[in-house]
Amino acid sequence: MSTPPVRFFILPELEYNEEEVLARASQGDRDAFGQMYERYVERIFNYVYYRTGNTHDAEDLTARVFQRAMKHVVNYTDRGVPFSAWLYRIAHNLVANWHRDRSRKQEIPLDDIPILPAKGDHPERNLVRSQEQDALLKMIRTLPPERQNLLILKFVEDLSNAEIGAIMGRSEGAVKSLYHRTLLALRDQLEDQNLNSEGE
Numbered sequence: 001m002s003t004p005p006v007r008f009f010i011l012p013e014l015e016y017n018e019e020e021v022l023a024r025a026s027q028g029d030r031d032a033f034g035q036m037y038e039r040y041v042e043r044i045f046n047y048v049y050y051r052t053g054n055t056h057d058a059e060d061l062t063a064r065v066f067q068r069a070m071k072h073v074v075n076y077t078d079r080g081v082p083f084s085a086w087l088y089r090i091a092h093n094l095v096a097n098w099h100r101d102r103s104r105k106q107e108i109p110l111d112d113i114p115i116l117p118a119k120g121d122h123p124e125r126n127l128v129r130s131q132e133q134d135a136l137l138k139m140i141r142t143l144p145p146e147r148q149n150l151l152i153l154k155f156v157e158d159l160s161n162a163e164i165g166a167i168m169g170r171s172e173g174a175v176k177s178l179y180h181r182t183l184l185a186l187r188d189q190l191e192d193q194n195l196n197s198e199g200e
Contacts (some may be wrong), residue, residue, distance in 0.1 A: 011172045022083055026074050033070050040084055041066065043157065044091050050152045051095040061098060064093045085166040088159075092149070092167050099145070139189045153180065
């Protein structure tokens with residue numbers, strides 16, 4: 001008598017319907033808000049950390065983002081962008097207040113980002129690439145806070161221009177324009193730096 005084949009049963013992943021969860025959360029359902037918290041807490045923490053450069057303050061501000069969101073979720077209005085944009089907007093405002101209270105320049109602690117070499121790369125190439133990335137990171141830190149914020153939302157958080165606009169209180173067209181001007185400013189700085197190094 002042969003052994004029956006082994007069958008594996010895979011439980012379907014529970015679907016997350018944001019509209020439904022949001023509707024329940026806005027009616028005071030704490031479990032529904034808990035689902036939203038679990039879905040977004042890591043992303044909001046990362047955003048806040050990049051803006052503050054400090055784990056302790058990032059944890060504190062992230063907790064305050066969700067406390068404020070839970071208190072005001074009943075007043076949330078869908079404006080055609082994801083709920084996460086509203087959370088980022090709260091985080092953006094709290095971080096701005098945090099910097100204002102401390103009267104210090106906003107800076108992205110980009111030195112903390114590990115630069116991992118690709119497989120098969122030679123050490124010489126890695127050294128050159130690392131030096132180039134360090135130079136770019138230093139230039140980014142010289143940008144005004146609003147432009148640093150734009151680059152975090154675009155490249156770290158991978159948000160769309162519409163989402164960034166909702167967070168920064170700008171139109172999608174204004175975000176595109178700011179992004180274009182930011183890239184041009186970085187390019188000009190890079191060209192100036194290259195000319196200066198060639199003249200030495």
